[in-house]
């Protein structure tokens with residue numbers, strides 16, 4: 001077995017091509033994590049690192065939850081794998097039933113995947129197939145949004161709107177268009193919670209309807225709160241307006257809730273929090289507390305019933321993954337949902353969200369800070385980019401925080417925070433103090 005120290009040997013790091021990482025920079029100064037419990041990681045050099053990002057927006061119940069690890073171990077011993085193609089195993093049905101108890105509105109039909117990216121591609125494919133099954137086969141266009149992140153599949157990057165994630169990989173899906181993003185820094189700077197200005201940006205969908213005609217548009221996909229692009233909170237009334245337009249033009253509304261699901265906003269899902277009914281939601285991350293890679297797509301009863309009643313082929317949807325409903329993921333997912341329920345963690349997040357908000361905004365006078373945004377247990381702190389060296393400043397703040405024992409995340413020159421929902425006030429204070437120090441020390 002490789003010891004933590006020998007893992008630092010440059011030779012040992014060579015084979016792994018790391019995702020979304022500057023491999024060259026990482027391998028000269030690696031940051032390796034070797035253990036995790038509660039709100040803390042342990043680094044390879046034995047330091048405690050406060051997890052200000054719940055891993056990658058996913059370890060909502062905190063690390064090392066024994067209920068989950070035991071459920072996985074038990075299931076691995078009982079039955080390691082069974083597939084779900086014209087076969088099944090009870091746990092997958094049980095998991096779907098448990099999940100459907102908490103999914104909002106009538107989104108009670110569950111398709112299981114293995115990641116957020118797969119959930120997004122699955123949702124887009126279901127939307128296209130649905131239109132065809134119900135006799136609206138011309139509705140093939142998919143509408144995303146500028147600055148959106150919907151994972152890294154070809155569907156996800158096509159409807160996504162982050163330039164770097166798209167520019168290397170060819171033209172993407174045909175027939176995709178984008179509505180405008182909602183970032184209005186001049187009007188909404190330092191907004192607490194939902195910004196006042198920008199609901200009318202939803203009307204940009206009308207522009208695309210005029211351009212393409214509604215008879216050609218299958219679905220619109222948005223993140224209720226944009227995370228990976230640097231925390232963009234929807235303006236008050238924006239999502240409601242988008243819903244109304246989708247109704248007006250008979251277009252499906254897909255919420256990508258990969259980060260907003262499972263209590264991140266202090267409610268089960270963004271759809272609950274904002275009181276807006278999507279037709280499909282994409283889930284992953286907090287679904288299994290990240291213990292086993294898993295995702296899910298929750299679909300309205302209406303959509304599912306349409307497939308069941310109108311599909312002319314025995315198999316209603318030609319889509320699925322070898323690991324859809326993997327027994328270990330189902331075991332982890334059920335144990336995770338138990339924790340959320342038993343510990344009332346979504347309400348807990350709601351209870352501490354005001355403290356979080358004030359803590360985030362206490363940094364408004366910190367060095368380099370030009371905007372702060374927050375909602376639920378999410379915080380975004382935007383820095384003035386260093387002239388001629390965009391992203392360098394935030395990246396240095398990241399390194400400093402890590403050295404001081406706090407894990408943050410940066411995207412461009414924006415710091416994005418999303419701690420586990422079990423976070424205590426003292427932890428929040430420590431994140432803020434560490435950030436202020438790191439910002440002060442950074443040129």
Ligand SMILES: Cc1ncc(COP(=O)(O)O)c(C=O)c1O
Pocket residue numbers: 115116117118120149150151152223227228256257258259284285
């Ligand atoms: C909104 C959103 N959708 C999709 C994804 C992709 O999820 P995954 O990395 O599990 O494929 C992410 C990941 O951060 C996300 O934030």
